[in-house]
Amino acid sequence: MIPRFAPGVRLQHDRARDRWVVMAPERMFIPDETALAVLRLIDGERDLAAIVDALAAQFAAPREVIAADVEAMIADLRARGALIA
Amino acid sequence: MIAPPLALLAELTHRCPLRCPYCSNPVELARAGAELPTAAWAELFRQAAELGCLQVHLSGGEPTARRDIVEITAAAHRAGLYTNLITAGVLLDRAMIAALRAAGLDHVQLSVQDADAAGAERIGGMAGAQALKARAAALIREAGLPLTLNAVVHRQNLHNLPALIELALAWGAARLEVAHVQYHGWALLNRDALLPSRAQLEEATRVVEEARSAHTGRLVIDYVLPDYHALRPKACMGGWGERFIVVTPAGRILPCHAAESLPDLVFPRFGEMSLREAWEESPAFHRFRGSGWMRPPCRGCPRAEIDHGGCRCQAFALTGDAAATDPACALSPHHHLLAEALARAGDVPFRYRSFTS
Numbered sequence A: 001m002i003p004r005f006a007p008g009v010r011l012q013h014d015r016a017r018d019r020w021v022v023m024a025p026e027r028m029f030i031p032d033e034t035a036l037a038v039l040r041l042i043d044g045e046r047d048l049a050a051i052v053d054a055l056a057a058q059f060a061a062p063r064e065v066i067a068a069d070v071e072a073m074i075a076d077l078r079a080r081g082a083l084i085a
Numbered sequence B: 001m002i003a004p005p006l007a008l009l010a011e012l013t014h015r016c017p018l019r020c021p022y023c024s025n026p027v028e029l030a031r032a033g034a035e036l037p038t039a040a041w042a043e044l045f046r047q048a049a050e051l052g053c054l055q056v057h058l059s060g061g062e063p064t065a066r067r068d069i070v071e072i073t074a075a076a077h078r079a080g081l082y083t084n085l086i087t088a089g090v091l092l093d094r095a096m097i098a099a100l101r102a103a104g105l106d107h108v109q110l111s112v113q114d115a116d117a118a119g120a121e122r123i124g125g126m127a128g129a130q131a132l133k134a135r136a137a138a139l140i141r142e143a144g145l146p147l148t149l150n151a152v153v154h155r156q157n158l159h160n161l162p163a164l165i166e167l168a169l170a171w172g173a174a175r176l177e178v179a180h181v182q183y184h185g186w187a188l189l190n191r192d193a194l195l196p197s198r199a200q201l202e203e204a205t206r207v208v209e210e211a212r213s214a215h216t217g218r219l220v221i222d223y224v225l226p227d228y229h230a231l232r233p234k235a236c237m238g239g240w241g242e243r244f245i246v247v248t249p250a251g252r253i254l255p256c257h258a259a260e261s262l263p264d265l266v267f268p269r270f271g272e273m274s275l276r277e278a279w280e281e282s283p284a285f286h287r288f289r290g291s292g293w294m295r296p297p298c299r300g301c302p303r304a305e306i307d308h309g310g311c312r313c314q315a316f317a318l319t320g321d322a323a324a325t326d327p328a329c330a331l332s333p334h335h336h337l338l339a340e341a342l343a344r345a346g347d348v349p350f351r352y353r354s355f356t357s
Helices: A033-039 A050-057 A063-079 B039-053 B071-076 B096-100 B117-124 B129-142 B158-170 B185-189 B198-214 B277-280 B311-320 B336-346
Strands: A008-012 A020-023 A027-029 B007-011 B055-059 B082-089 B107-112 B146-152 B175-180 B220-224 B244-247
Touching: A020 A033, A020 B311, A033 A063, A050 A063, A050 B039, B007 B039, B039 B071, B039 B244, B039 B277, B055 B071, B071 B082, B071 B096, B096 B129, B107 B129, B117 B129, B129 B146, B146 B158, B158 B175, B158 B198, B198 B220, B244 B277
Parallel strands: B007 B055, B007 B244, B055 B082, B082 B107, B107 B146, B146 B175, B175 B220
Antiparallel strands: A008 A020, A020 A027
């Protein structure tokens, strides 16, 4: 499964407020740190396993814990219409 | 420190092939010769992003009536802004959509005046518009751009709301805005012809709620309620000088698109002042910011910071006092004006939007 941003959705750096925002048609939301770490790895090429690998290399946590977190996160972002897969 | 705006509404032109009798442009329209050139818009977008805007609504009039719309879109994208094109769609063709997409366009909001061609073309005042819009929607979707359909609703098309929802689904929109007319400028001139009855409003609200649950996951419906049947005013623009910054075709910098209807306020002109100076320093932007300007019943009201006293332009248009409580509020001594206007509504002809000669 390769998660992608839904059409019209993208991650944008908010320079003035020093934060990242998910911009979507006529709305926006502020991802928390964990969601942001996942979103920054979504490039339309990495599949779920590759995203988990990249996060496992970044964070000192067991791979299966990270995998469970990422799956839950992606399910949530899909429900919000930010991601498609 | 004054919190920066989140979005820029760029009114690129007042020119438009449609003549909607509720157009949000001022009654005094700016002609092509007065419009800011491409380079000014590019600089303006750069300043807007620097100031803190995340999004730009490329609007009009009809923004694609500008020959440089692709360059303008590219400049907005280069500035780092999320770009939303607000269009009537009648001037779009496949090549232009491809060029806009390549320029970095993020989203398209397409207007529709009614569900059936006869109604839509009577309301919009342009023969043949509906077929052009249907084609534009198809081309937008074909290009992979996300589409929102914007339906302004009123007395003369509310009976077609279920059909408008079907149209949004048929045209491939992921979002539908069902927006009751806001009564400024042209819409105020046409108020008697446009105001919905209470029964129409209640039926519309029921239809929207039903459609929301029927089409969950397929179509998001945003619903903007009409003021005239309300007991509390809307938080107009999210507060004066709080979230939005508007630039008119001629480069006036405003806190809302109707603000030029207010007297005694001098709005800065781009070129004479930067966007940041206008936002942070101009007296016009400070005039109704926060709650210090309020008088009773707004002053001391627990909702003062929630609805900001409603709309300044509506307060002025209906009471002659821009600092009055918006008459949409039941606590306003002028609230009766709304019921009186509703009682006058009926089948009267439109006064279509036009340039004054």
